Amino acid sequence: MPVTRRGLLRATGIAGAALLVGGRVGAGPRARGPWLDWLADNRERVAAVVDPGAGPALVHRPHAPQPLAAAIxxxxxxxxxLSGATGPVPAADWDRHHLGLDDGAHASALADLGITSTxxxxxxxxxxxVDLDDLASALVRRGDSAAADLLLHRLGEPALRAAAVRLGWPDAPVAGALDHRVRLVLGRDxxxxxxxxxxxxxVLGRLPQTPSTYEGLRPWARTTWHGSADGLGRAHRALAxxxxxxxxxxxxxxxxxxxxxxxxxxLAGGALPGxxxxxxxxxxxxGRTGVVAVLLAExxxxRHAAAREFEDLVLGALLDGALLADLRAALA
Structure with missing residues (x-):
């Protein structure tokens, strides 16, 4: 059965789709809207792969290394x-991987699980x-980097590298988010x-002097782990x-x-300043399997404040041929 416009909006939660794409799907030429305009003006800062599994696909700078944030x-x-690991861990083990600088993601994850935090x-x-499966869920819902680091710490780097190979992404970066944040605070590894x-x-002594504004954190965000849209897309095909x-x-x-x-x-996304x-x-x-990966820098x-609309556009491009055509035109 075809993907309907109503079904697409229900799935993605696009509240202002007409504004975003400038009109009705299937209509003639449309106004681009702010995200497509930005993409068209910043093609060198975009890496994208969109493959609905049949028909035309979009490939734009697929191998260019770009910051991944929590999309990793x-x-x-x-x-x-794949590890089959089960059982709970003490909340303190989770907390020790948290350093702040996460826009409240860890606090929200604690609240989601009913864990009080004064x-x-x-x-x-x-x-x-805290059950390990709950940590995995928090990782998706809140992008809590402390949950990712706890899993990395418990499973070990070899387990993540083996998973990367299985996902068809052997050069995926395997690094702890805490290490990046400590480098931000201390200026060294x-x-x-x-x-x-x-x-x-x-670290605790120097934390108050750490940059905390959007512009102040952008230089640091550029140095965090990088990967390609092609690799991320291949990983999602395996995940599916x-x-x-x-x-x-x-x-x-x-x-x-x-x-x-x-x-x-x-879907899994991530955001850091810039x-x-x-x-x-x-x-x-x-029977088709479709994948999408869109990575933006700078x-x-x-525009960052409209991250939800960007996420809607990305998923919409996978599910709706007209939105894919809009995205392809913006990056052409």
Whole structure:
């Protein structure tokens, strides 16, 4: 069955679709709208792969390294599911990977699980048990980098590298978000942050002087882990089709209603100052598997504030041929 316009809007939650794409799908020439205008004016800052599984696809700078932000987290999800690891961990183990500078993601993740946190950064009860699957869910819902780092720490780097190979993305970056944040605070790498109390005290002492504004954090965000749209797209194809990863599909698709003609969608995105990144997949009832990955660099603050509309556009381009044509025209 075809993907209908009504079903698409229901699935993506596009509230202002007419504004975003400038009119009715299937109509004649349309006004581009602010996101498509920005993409057209900044093609050298965009890397994109959109493949609906049939018909024309979009490929734009697919191998260019771009910042990934939390769009990398499906790698952690796959490593966790493939490991078969179960059981709870103390909330304190989760909290120790949190340094702040995450726009409240960790605090929101704690609240989602009903864990009280007076200071908004750590659990009041450090022994509160947290299931690893709940951490995986928090990683998708909130982009909580502390959850990603805890999974990396427990599973080990070899497990994530093995998962990257299985996902068809062997050169995926495997690095802890905490390491990047410590480098921001200290101006140098300090991998002993978790184990050396002297380094931790130095970090806490210098944290108040750390840049915290959007513009102040952009130079640092440029140095965080990079990857390609091609690699992220290949990973999402494996996530959509690998029979060993059903829970990954459930985590990535949670809360997303699939429109008519689509069996399921999954999406994971990330944002840092100046950076927006989204990867996703769709499994169509006619047997097709579609993937999308769009990575943006040097995004100004006013466009960054419209990140939700960007996410809607990216998923819409995968599900709606007219939106894909708009995106292709913007990047042509």
């Amino acid at each position: 987290t499906p790698l952690h999800l796959a490593a966790h599911e 200071d908004g950064a750590t659990a009041d009860d450090p022994h509160h048990p 300090a991998p002993g942050h978790l184990t050396d109390p002297r380094v931790r005290l130095e 089709t690998d029979p060993a990863l059903p829970r990954c599909r459930a985590w990535l698709g949670a809360g997303r209603e699939a429109p008519e003609g689509v069996l399921g969608v999954g 950076v927006l990144a989204v990867g996703g997949h769709a499994r169509f009832a006619d 995004v100004p603050r006013e």
